[in-house]
Amino acid sequence: MKHTKANSRLLCESSRRGLTRADVVITSVVVVVLVCLSVCILSPVLRNVAMMKARLRCSTNLAEIGKAMLSYASDYDGVLPVAGGPGTVWGPGLEDWRADSREEVFGFDSNGTGGAATVSSSLYLLVRYAGLSPELFICSRDKGTTRFQAEKYGLDTEKLAALWDFGPDPACHCSYAYHMPYSQFHLTTSTGPDVAVAADRNPWMDGPQCRAAGFSRFKPDLTPFNATTEEARLGNSLVHESDGQNVLFLDSHVEFARRAFCGLEDDNVYTSWDSKDKARGVPPKPYQSQPASARDSLLLNDPPLKR
Numbered sequence: 001m002k003h004t005k006a007n008s009r010l011l012c013e014s015s016r017r018g019l020t021r022a023d024v025v026i027t028s029v030v031v032v033v034l035v036c037l038s039v040c041i042l043s044p045v046l047r048n049v050a051m052m053k054a055r056l057r058c059s060t061n062l063a064e065i066g067k068a069m070l071s072y073a074s075d076y077d078g079v080l081p082v083a084g085g086p087g088t089v090w091g092p093g094l095e096d097w098r099a100d101s102r103e104e105v106f107g108f109d110s111n112g113t114g115g116a117a118t119v120s121s122s123l124y125l126l127v128r129y130a131g132l133s134p135e136l137f138i139c140s141r142d143k144g145t146t147r148f149q150a151e152k153y154g155l156d157t158e159k160l161a162a163l164w165d166f167g168p169d170p171a172c173h174c175s176y177a178y179h180m181p182y183s184q185f186h187l188t189t190s191t192g193p194d195v196a197v198a199a200d201r202n203p204w205m206d207g208p209q210c211r212a213a214g215f216s217r218f219k220p221d222l223t224p225f226n227a228t229t230e231e232a233r234l235g236n237s238l239v240h241e242s243d244g245q246n247v248l249f250l251d252s253h254v255e256f257a258r259r260a261f262c263g264l265e266d267d268n269v270y271t272s273w274d275s276k277d278k279a280r281g282v283p284p285k286p287y288q289s290q291p292a293s294a295r296d297s298l299l300l301n302d303p304p305l306k307r
Contacts (some may be wrong), residue, residue, distance in 0.1 A: 022237065050294050051141075055240060055256055058139040062176070062198060062248040064136070065123075068130040069197065070189065070252060078189040080197065082181040083121040083164070086260045090182045090287050091116025092305060097165040098155070105164045118302045120170035123198075124179040137166070138176040139246075142201060142239045144304075146172035146209025169305045177270070177299035185291045193251035196262070196269040196297035200237035200245040203260075204270060204283040204304040208236055220268075220279040221263050235260040235268065236278075263297040272298050 008301045016058075035122040073080050084106045094117060095107040102108065106115035134148035142267040148166040150159050165171035178198045178213040179187050187197060203213040219227030237245040238260070244258040247269060261268040271281030273292035284300055 024061045054141045055246065058200065059246045059254045061139065061257065062137045062246050063197060063255065064132065065126065066248045066252040066254065068126045069131050072126060073189050074129055077258050080187040081122045081125040082186050083125060084101050084115055084117040087113040087115055088117050088182055090119065092287065093118060094121060094165055097168065098163060117182065118165055118170055119178050119181065119300050120302050121165040123174060123178055124165050128163065134173065136164060137174045137176060139164055139200060142176065142222065143176040143210065145172055145175050160189045171304040172208050175201055177208050177301040180289065180291055180298045180300050182234055183290050185294045187250065191294060192248060193249065195250045196299060197248045197250050199247040199299050200239040201285060202270045202299060203236065203238050205286065205301050208304045210276040213238060216284040222266065222279060225280065232259060264295050267297055269299045271296040272296055
C-alpha cells in the first residue's frame with residue numbers, strides 16, 4: 001500500500017514538472033523533420049498538379065479557337081483566317097492596328113494588294129469577327145504574355161471588334177503559333193484532318209522573355225536519327241518546360257503531343273520540310289519561312305518587337 005502511494009506521488013510530481021528541456025528539443029526536431037519531409041513530398045506533387053491544370057486550360061483555349069476557325073471558314077469558302085489580301089506577306093507589324101480602312105491597316109498598294117501582316121493579326125480575326133475573348137489566346141505557362149486589354153492603349157473594351165491585332169507588340173498578347181497564313185499553302189477545311197493548325201509557341205522563335213532555342217542539338221528519337229529522349233525533347237515548345245506541346249489539328253481535336261514531329265508522316269509542326277526529312281526539317285526564319293507543300297504544317301508566331 002505504501003509502495004503504491006509512493007509511486008502515485010512520483011507520477012504526480014512528474015506531471016507537474018511537465019516536459020524537460022531535452023524533451024522539448026527532441027519534439028521540436030521531430031516536428032521540423034516531419035514538416036521538411038512533407039514539403040519535399042508534396043512540392044513536386046503540387047507542382048505537377050499546377051502544370052496539369054495549365055496544360056488543360058491551354059488545351060481548352062485551343063479547342064475553342066479551333067471551333068471558331070471552322071465557323072469562320074464556313075463563311076469564307078472554307079478558308080481559315082488569313083489577314084490582309086492578295087499578295088500580303090508576313091511582316092513585323094501592321095501599318096496601323098487601330099485604323100478604320102484595310103488600306104491603312106495593311107499598307108496595300110494602289111491596286112489594293114500587297115502590304116504586310118503579322119501571324120497574330122490572322123488569329124485576331126477570330127476576336128474581330130467571331131467574338132472570341134483575347135484571354136483565350138494566352139497560355140498561363142507562356143512567360144511574358146498578358147491578356148490584351150484595349151483600355152491599356154487608351155481604347156474602350158467595346159472597340160475590340162474594330163481592331164486588327166493584339167496591340168502594337170502582339171507577341172506579348174498572343175501565345176500561340178499558327179500555320180503560316182501568307183502562303184500559297186494557307187489552310188482550308190479540305191486540306192486534311194491530320195494537318196496541325198495551331199500550337200504552343202514555336203521553340204525556334206523568340207518569345208517575350210526567352211530567346212529561340214538552339215537547333216543544332218535537336219534530333220528526333222526515331223529512325224534514322226535514333227537520338228536520345230533528351231535530344232528529342234529539345235524540339236518541344238519551351239512553354240511547357242519542353243515536356244511537349246498542345247497541338248490543334250484541322251479536325252478540331254487537341255492533343256498534348258510529347259514530340260514536335262506529330263503531324264502527317266512524322267511531320268515536325270515547327271519546321272518546314274527539306275529534301276532529306278520531315279521529322280527534323282529546317283528551323284524557321286522570321287518573315288521568310290514558308291511551308292514546303294500543302295501537307296507541311298509550319299506553325300509560326302511573331303517574335304516580340306521589344307525585349
